[in-house]
Amino acid sequence: MESLFGARQAGVRPLLVGLTLASCVLLGIEKAGVGWLQPVRSVLGTVVVPVQYVADAPYKIKDFLVEFFSTRDELMARNAELRRELLRLNIETARSTAIQIENDRLRELFNSRSRLPDDVLIAELIEVLPDPSRQEIVIDKGSADGVAIDQPVIDSTGVFGQVAETTLITSRVLLITDPAHSVPVVVERSDVRAIASGGGKGPHLVQYVPSVTDIVEGDRLVSSGLGRRFPYGYPVGVVNEVVKDRTQQYAQVGWTPSAALDRSRYVLVVLGKREGDEPGESDNIEPAESAD
């Protein structure tokens, strides 16, 4: 009995041509960016989830071994350290609550809506995409958990990236250091607005900063909320290099991300505002923001 493709040589070349055409069509759809393939990717992506978990096993084993072989003293020291950290954070939370209330009251005086707290979801990293020229990860929460494309992802220290693709139970996250990624930021010290772009393995640059702008090394960049994708006020990075050439229109400004992009195993997906959020309101944009 001949199997399905047992006809061998005869029909193989037309088949290869046909498959090449099929691939070209798929790539064309991808290039057009219309998202028609999203459902297909979602289904296929759900099928390969077990593979992603197996591939993550070396890290799981390492975590297990580290925990298994840590001594009682080490654990106690770590426990004490965490308790100190908790105390510090509790005090800070208490303070920030008071400031939040004051802020809300002031915003009321200005007739602008108060900022609502964000609803977040904890997710664990299960895969780092293997192509080293791209900065993307896969997390273990998907559309079934309420994750949707474009939602921002943060970790405990800053903005991590945004959701680029979801399957039922996993999501692919584009990191802020990916060359295809940019975040609208504001310099915390001087309120200058700019765009922080990823540079892949190379330096990450803050774009469109005029040479005369007040920006120096060590300035902290926080998300500005412009562009309506990233909520206002999350730390994005720190300026680590400023080269100002008066003959050039823009200064060359480098930054490093605040988030522990290559170390965090747990991240937070910002699902949106907790209470009735009305899109279309400019609640994230400062009424009177002055650059320079």
Place this chain on the structure above:
Amino acid sequence: MNPLYGGWLILASLVCAMVLAVVRLPFGPDWLAWLRPDWAVAVMFFWGVAAPSRVGPMSAWIAGLFFDVLVGGPLGLTGICLALATYVARRFEERLSLYTFLQQMAVVLGIAAVVQVVKRSALFVLDVEWSTLAVFGPMFTTALVYPLVAILLTNVARRVNVRGESGQLGAAS
């Protein structure tokens, strides 16, 4: 002949290739990532030579879709690369099965080079960064790991009797 005979082994080897395509080690230098072999091409090419009646361009293309979603690449890209590998295997099957490992490695090197150029070109068109190292690393490592893949799969396949049409499994060993 039972058409499903040994098919699970082909599937299992592909799943292993998938795991190897994305597995990360908790240690080791960063540049190691640039040298990751194209396991899918090595495994598919092996089956293309060893069991041409079981693995052809069509099945390779479909398997490629799963690799694409796994590595987050554009759909259809790995598919066409794997289809190409099995096409070469089928086209030159009689000759390839008589080749020594060294000669087969040279063929794999050629295929891996074409595959890398196709992949990188497609990614370039889709505005993903391009780098020369990214072409050469996987190309050479794929050829280097091919004998390992071939020896391992040949031995396992002999035991479970995967039916190649010409039945000359492991002629190269």
